[in-house]
Amino acid sequence: MKSSNVMTALVDIFISPSKAFNGLKEAKGWSFVAFILLAGILAASMFAFYNKADPQFLIDQQVAAASVDATIAEQKMIRQSMEQTIDMQVWFAIFGGIIGLAVINALMAGYYLFVSKQDPEANYGYGAWYGFGVWTMMPMIISSLGLLILVLTASTDQISQTLFNYASINQLLIGLEIGHPFYTLLESLNIFSIWGIFIAAIGLKSWTNFTFNKALLFAALPSIVIYGIWTVIALV
């Protein structure tokens, strides 16, 4: 079973990812559509956020986050530098986010290419794996749509940047305060990235002859390594 066109693939990636990946094998061009859609929704949610948020409130939040141990004079300096750049932040967020996606996906594509060599029958090129990577990031569309809805329904302009991580493990389950060693780690780990790992596992299984467990291990390995190192750093 495979998706027949890019539109069905964009739905299938969420409800039955293996169909989407089967279709993708023969139609690599779909990935462009997926990337543009992803980038567009990401940009729309960022724009909506910065357009609505009270800049002064954002500065207050960021100064508080950046200056947990700072003196009053240092806080003042941080505040001044932020006030100069606050108008630019929306563009940093949009283009930084899209370029960041492209760069991270480039690394992931290399990684997928490397692990696919474990299966002698799988011979997809780097470009194919790059497209594969884009599809594994599709849960970010849901995440960005959620953010967009939260921003548009907010009844105040006092919205904080922690809203970006509304689906993080920290905000959903743990609730650590800012400044805690594990705060940033748990804020960045969210249910959409976990969903992405499962999609990648299903995709790997579909494109190679790996068992599901092996595919899941390979899909999760980068996150396990990154968060493992992060945990060690946070503990030290």
Added chain:
Amino acid sequence: MKKAIIIGLAVTAFVALLISKQVTGNKDAPEMHIAEVEQGNIADSILASGNLVFNTQVQLRSEVTGRVAKVFVEEGESVTEGDILMRLDTTAFESEVARNKAVLRATEIDIKHSETRLKNIERQLSRQKELYEVGLAGQEVYENLQNARDLAKIDIEAKREAYNQAQASLLIAEDRLNKSVFRAPMSGLLASVNIKEGETVIAGTTNIIGSDLMLVADPSAILAELRVDETDIAGIKLDQHADIYAAAYPNQPFTGKVINIGTSAKNQAGSQGLSFKVKVLLDATDRQLYAGMSCRAEIATSIAENGLKLPIEAIQKEDDSYFVWKLNADNTVTKTAVTVGISSDIEQALTSGVVKGDRIVIGPARPLSSLKEGDTIAVKNSPEKGAN
């Protein structure tokens, strides 16, 4: 079918997540403490520590060196002026007097001897003069006698001065004999007696301070000698009111007035800072105080009488101007500029901007610092310290 249920559940969960995370703004107004602007006095004060001393006290020291023969008093005894307190062994001083008297008598005898010799020479001279005038005696013998007479006169003058010298020595010896007996210089209490019979007292010299013998003090007036830091000294004036807390009565202050302010800063042993000595005369009290007790003092440097005041935490500062958050009837707050007067550790006097009875937000500090014009707050009851 099963898949549809899972998808349905996931969508529901996502919607629930979005609803739970919805940003609703300040749905609950921050709970804040309120204080009313009150009218009253504020005293700004300076803290200092020091010791209690007697207002009038005389430290007895010795001018002569000698062994103590007898101490007639004990510590704590009351004495009246002129009472004999102690006596040194006077043997040496008495013999010194006797020796000087003898020297004096010897010089007296010397003078008499010289006078007799002068009379004899004058007699010889008048006889020789008669013989010389009639040419029976030589000129040389006559002039020799004249010379001898002049010398005898000078000799008598020298002896007289030696007599005066001996008399002065006698006076000194007698004075030292007198000083070996110590008398009370004033009526009062013997605050300390640091000498015992048999000990040797040393006279003070340029570099050596003489032995401490006794301290006679007037116990009716007690001073607090305070060490006031140089940064605070400008606020201290004569006649300022001070509350003195002696270590023995930590909660019941003694009252007093500043009567003396040191004019030069002294380096305090064991600290880097310089301090001035400020004397506070304590008002008469029934409670027993002892000299040397340590004490601390609050000196009221300025008093704002019957002015408007607020707890100090209510006052906010923005650049160089001060403001408070005034609570309106509808529980919104308004930023109100004020001018401030003097402050104590807990209260701030206000000279304009508010009227008596205005309700002002005083805390907690974190929400207070993030208040905005027109924000609604909830009044939290009974802050532990109000504006009283």
